[in-house]
Amino acid sequence: MSDDATFEKFKGCAVEVLQVDPAAIVLTASFADDLDADSLDLVELVMALEEAFDITVEEDELDGVETVGQAYQLVTAKL
């Protein structure tokens, strides 16, 4: 899967869970400040990503994840 296709898949999960404009899902976007997402939103997003990418993300791996870029990196590191 190309990087672009991977990000599109990531973006699809984020749009579905967070119900935001796809254009808002950029690497620099902050979940809390730009996407109105709280900690439970992140839990739900990670579940969607686990399902979509067939990966497992442990709870403590989410510590410090505040931006789309950080979350995307977390996912791609497992592929």
Added chain:
Amino acid sequence: MQIGLGEDGPIKGRRVVVTGLGAVSCCGVGAPALFEGLLSISYSEDRRVPDFDAGAFFGAKELRRIDRFAQLSVAAAAEAVTDARLGDVNPDRAGVIFGTGIGGMTTLTAQAALMAEKGPARVSPFLAPMMMPNAGAAQIAMRLGWNGPAETVTTACAAGTHSLGAAARLVASGRVDVAIGGGGESVMDPLAFAGFQNMTALSKSGVSRPFDVARDGFLMSEGAGALVLESFEHAQGRGARIYAEILGAASTADAFHITAPRADGAGARRCIELALSDAGVEATAIGNINAHGTGTSLNDLAESSAINAVFTEGAPPVTSAKGVTGHSLGGAGAIEAVASVLTIDRMLIPPTAGLETIDPEIHLDVVCELPRPLERPLVLSNSFGFGGHNGCVVFGPRP
């Protein structure tokens, strides 16, 4: 309405009036649609709320995280608040008592299926706040920003009526100036249907026939009702339009059987007597009884016994909304409260749909086929729930 017992007898509370109405039912969205549906006997065939647009009340993300029963509850409450033209209220002196029989069961069954298929790691982190029975009350309080008591009464099919009584008592006691009382339900779910079907509570013929000799059970529906209650002084002070007064309410338990009412209706009878006493009115003052009237063999007979035992000089005309609305469990009492208030407002009793031949063992004057003028502007509304929970509310004309 009484709020305690003093040395000289019962202590009367502040007068409580109804200033706003909201309902979502199988008759449509809105209290006017409900009453028109009752008068003209029209409803959606599947007994769901037709044309309900939850998107009018919630953002796209919220919609995925709020069970339909809470969506319907919020819709009814929002309509009631708009109808009351409430404006600014002191949030510390405003409360919500909103009931449900079951809560977010459709969310629960969907998540249980998901867990069976994909394992516990895929269960929604929103399962708990979606399925909790207090989700309706919580969502309503959050939307309005009201900081007074926000609580949920879950007494099965009596929950809507009990919630209204509790909300009225909250206003009467002086704890709050404004309260929303009501209830909502949506368990149009195969698991719920199976459970009610197997206990033989649901109609096999698919027709809701309260008090009819051929009645064979209730028809499950979804819906919610909400009433804005205020102290009379608060309503007067802001020049509010007043629909009616809540004169009294009562609650009793059969303490008898988990589903069946006592055949002699003794628990229901006591509840009606206490509600009349709370209201300080004689039985002869009541102009209409908005019955629980589910169309089950046991309920209608026991309710008839209870009514006749209290109204010894002849019971007033009785009607059951459930011929039209079906039975929305914890929403039913609240929807019927809205109908009772509009019965007084319009001085017109809606007919009982589905009733063709009254059961010869039921000795009641049941309004059927056409609406009938209300002769005395006091209405008693009954609700009885599995578990033996009895609830009654007495409505009167605006002061």
